[in-house]
Amino acid sequence: MDEKKPDGIVLTEAQKRSRRQRSIAIALALGVLVVLFFAVTMVKGPAVLVRPM
Amino acid sequence: MSVVDHNAIDLGPRISEAEVSDYIALLKPRVMSLVVFTALVGLVIAPVHLHPIIAFTSILCIAVGAGASGALNMWYEADIDALMSRTANRPIPRGRITRPEALTFGMTLAFFSVMTLGILVNWVAGALLAFTIFFYVVIYTMLLKRWTAQNIVIGGAAGALPPVVAWAAATGSLSVEPWLLFLIIFFWTPPHFWALALFRSDDYARAGVPMLPVVAGPDATRLQILLYTIVLVAVALAPWPLGYFDAVYGATSLVLGAGMLALAVNVYRHRDGIEATRATRRLFAFSILYLFALFATLLLEVMVRAVVPLVW
Numbered sequence: 139m140d141e142k143k144p145d146g147i148v149l150t151e152a153q154k155r156s157r158r159q160r161s162i163a164i165a166l167a168l169g170v171l172v173v174l175f176f177a178v179t180m181v182k183g184p185a186v187l188v189r190p191m
Numbered sequence: 192m193s194v195v196d197h198n199a200i201d202l203g204p205r206i207s208e209a210e211v212s213d214y215i216a217l218l219k220p221r222v223m224s225l226v227v228f229t230a231l232v233g234l235v236i237a238p239v240h241l242h243p244i245i246a247f248t249s250i251l252c253i254a255v256g257a258g259a260s261g262a263l264n265m266w267y268e269a270d271i272d273a274l275m276s277r278t279a280n281r282p283i284p285r286g287r288i289t290r291p292e293a294l295t296f297g298m299t300l301a302f303f304s305v306m307t308l309g310i311l312v313n314w315v316a317g318a319l320l321a322f323t324i325f326f327y328v329v330i331y332t333m334l335l336k337r338w339t340a341q342n343i344v345i346g347g348a349a350g351a352l353p354p355v356v357a358w359a360a361a362t363g364s365l366s367v368e369p370w371l372l373f374l375i376i377f378f379w380t381p382p383h384f385w386a387l388a389l390f391r392s393d394d395y396a397r398a399g400v401p402m403l404p405v406v407a408g409p410d411a412t413r414l415q416i417l418l419y420t421i422v423l424v425a426v427a428l429a430p431w432p433l434g435y436f437d438a439v440y441g442a443t444s445l446v447l448g449a450g451m452l453a454l455a456v457n458v459y460r461h462r463d464g465i466e467a468t469r470a471t472r473r474l475f476a477f478s479i480l481y482l483f484a485l486f487a488t489l490l491l492e493v494m495v496r497a498v499v500p501l502v503w
Contacts, residue, residue: 153206163211171307174251177244178311 207292213282217265217293218258218300225482226257226353229376232486233354233369235493237361245312249360252308253353255300256320260327260349262297266290267332271398277391297328308360316360323352337399340406347380348373371430372486378423379482382416382455386475389413389458390468413459416474420455424448427485436489443488447481 149157179186230253234246241249265272265283269290272278282288288296301324309317331346339345351373358369385403388395389412392404404412428448431441454474461467 147206149206152208156208156210159211160207160209160214163214171303174248174307175311178248181242181244 205289207288209282209288209292213287214296216282217262217288217296219261219264222261222350223254223257226350227254228483229372229486230254230353230357232490233357233372234361236368236489237358239361241361246361248311249308249316249357252304252312252316253320253356253360256304256308256324256356257353259297259300259304260324262293262300263324263328264332266293266297267328268336269293271337271400274398275391275394277394308356312360313363315363315365316356319352319356319359323349323356326352337401340401340403342401343384344381347377347384350380351376368430368435371426371435375423375427375485376482378419378426379478381419382423382451383475383478383482385412385416385419386458386471386478389416389471390475410462413462417455417459420451424452437492439492440485440488444485447484450477451481 265281269283272281273284305317305321308320327349331349335342335346354372355369388402388404395402396405428444430436454477457470458474461470
C-alpha cells in the first residue's frame, strides 16, 4: 500500500523549534500583561475607574 | 519577451526560522538598558510615593517603548545597516527577520507600551512615550539621519526623554527637575556619538549617512565635540547652584565634568595617528561612565535618604 505524502508545507526541525520558541514567548508576554492589569487594578482599587486626562 | 527572470524570484512561502533572541536583538538591549536606568532615576527623584507595582509597570512600559523604537529603527534602516560593519550583524541584514516582520513587531510593541502606560499609570506619561517613539522613528530615523549632520543633535531629544516620561508617570505632571535630566542627556549625546563617528567615519561614509566627520571633516568634529562638552559640563553642574540637586551631586558633577573636559581637549589636540584614535576612544568610553555615574549619584542619594534618614 502506498504511503500518503503529507500535503502542503512541511516544516523542518529548526523551523518547528523556532516557531515553538516564539509561541512560548508570545504566551509569556500575554501572561505578563494579564498579571500586570490584574495587579494594578488591585493596587488602585476603586481609583482605577478615576481617569483624569 | 518577459523582462522578469522568474528563476531569480523565490515564489515559495518563506517560513521564519527567527528565534526569540533575534527579536530581542531588534529591541537594541544595550540602548534599552540605558533608557531603563535614566528612566529609573527620573522616577525615584520624583517627590511622590509610588507603589512598587505602578513603578515597575512604568519602567516596563518605557523599556518596551524604547525596544519598539529600536525595532522600527532597524526596520527602516535595514539598507544602511547592511553596509556598516557595526550593524551588519543585526537580525534583518543577516536575513533572520524580514522587514515586514520587524515593522509588525515594532508597531505592536509601540501600541501596547503606550496604551498600557496610559491606562495603568496616566495619560501624560502615555502621551509623552508615544511622542518619544514618534520622535525617534519619524523625526530622527526617517527625516534627520540621512539628511543633515545635525541628525544626532536634534534626534538626541528622543534619547533624553525617558526620565521625563518616568517623572510624568510618577507625578502625572512635569516640573523643572526632569527637564534638567533631559538637558544633561541632550547635551551629552553629540560628544558621545561624534566620538564614535570619528573612529567609525568610514562606515558612515560607505552607508551615505551624513555624520559630522563625513560632512565637515574630523577637525571640525573635534571642535564641535569640545564646544558641546563645555556646554554639557556647565548644564550638568548648574542644578547644584540652582538648588535642585545637592552638594554630593555637585561635587560628583564637578569631578566627572573635569575628566570629560580634559578628554575632549585631548581629542581636540591630537589629530593624527594612533594618539588621535586613542584619545577619541577614551572620550567615547568615558562619556558612558560620565552619564552613568551622574545619574547613579542621584539614584544613590535617594536610596541613602530612604535607608538612613537621620544622616540627612
